[in-house]
Amino acid sequence: MKHLSKIVLASLLFLGFTSVQAQDADNPWAIGIGTNAVDFYPTGEDAPLGGMFDEYFNTGDHWNILPAVSKLSVSRYIGAGFVGEISGSINQIDKYGDRSVGDLSYYAVDLSADYSLRALLNDGWIDPVLGIGGGYTWIGDQDGSDLENFSNPTLNGKAGVNFWFSDNIALTLESKYKHTFDTDGAQHFQHAAGIKFMFGGTDSDGDGIYDKDDECPEQPGLEEFNGCPDTDGDGIEDRQDACPNEAGLAEFDGCPDSDGDGVADPDDDCPEVAGLAEMNGCPDADGDGVRDDEDNCPDEAGPAENDGCPWADTDGDGVLDKDDDCPEEAGPAASNGCPEPTAEVISELNEYSKTVLFDLNKATIRPESEEALQSIHDIMHEYSTTIFHIEGHTDSSGSDSYNMKLSKERAASVATWLEQNGIPAKRLTSEGYGETQPIATNSTAKGRQDNRRVEISLDKDKEMKDKSKDKK
Known part of the structure; x- marks a missing residue:
């Protein structure tokens, strides 16, 4: 525990560069493992104990530390910032305040309701926690000791902090006061440090973004679009892409402009040939106001009534003089403009x-x-x-x-x-x-x-x- 301050400092530096999320409705379950320390000294005024909170951080003289995995916990998000937790811990007691005692076995089971203050800190990586609950503590035999076969329920108060340095893992530190109403004076502090692993998050579409943060929870998507897809990979998410299956440009709402004429393909009647906006993207090579695909003479300017050709229709039969074998006599197009016998x-x-x-x-x-x-x-x-x-x-x-x-x-x-x-x-x-x-x-x-x-x-x-x- 003498290196605890160094560990915390290193964690803070690391966590300052990390985007994380804590235990919540989309990540309801967490398992914690760690070690614990039991301290009887700062809990009273009777020798061999000190006053409340006296020498609270005197780890060398008063703390009973088991240097191994000695605490396990399981917690479940309840709602509105509350988490319910059940934990079990073991320890070896050889210090009772200022007095040394023979090795005693320590066992505890605790249940608490914890409240996260993280939301008050703008959902950052620091997650302060306050809790209240109860438990049962048993301390093993010691011949001639006042603590012989201590076994009592406790009323617990807890303060701690979780440092979330990834989406699913946190460093946890906590201090818990356990009060017993028995006259044995076995009330004590139990401190703990460990790692918490969060799991059980809901990710309906399997895109690695929890439903809570996923604006498209039923469609696999990308993190940069808050879980929404960009099917054609053009950098415009499908919800805002008028052509979600064809890579396009932002200026055309995600639609392509294949011929580069400034008219998006869906609005371009001639998407493979550069043209004019006023012609719906089609060209007018002779500039006569008749677009080429409707112009019978695309390289010679002519009026629209002549289908873009400069030639007249002298006999008014709908066949231009250039194609009319009988330009002075009206006749059907099937007869090249010549009259047919009745x-x-x-x-x-x-x-x-x-x-x-x-x-x-x-x-x-x-x-x-x-x-x-x-x-x-x-x-x-x-x-x-x-x-x-x-x-x-x-x-x-x-x-x-x-x-x-x-x-x-x-x-x-x-x-x-x-x-x-x-x-x-x-x-x-x-x-x-x-x-x-x-x-x-x-x-x-x-x-x-x-x-x-x-x-x-x-x-x-x-x-x-x-x-x-x-x-x-």
């Missing part, structure tokens, strides 16, 4: 096609059909971008294979005549359908005559394919 025009074509005649069982066009073919030619010429489909049909006379062959040849003959007279071949398709598509009964001569026909329609499929090739 149902009435197709009907007119088929009226003419009905008068196209062939030699018997041949594909040769009869001379008297040329006027009808010329009328068909003139209409097709008027619609210069339309692709027409010429169909050949027969009645049911003859075999299926013969009828199919004849119908194909007759349709091809009409297409050949039109090509030879100025209609481009790419604007014509032909096919024979034999007797498969009758429009009247084959049981009468009139019906069979109606079924032997040539029909003209629009070839939309080929038209779309050709336009697709042109774009490529």
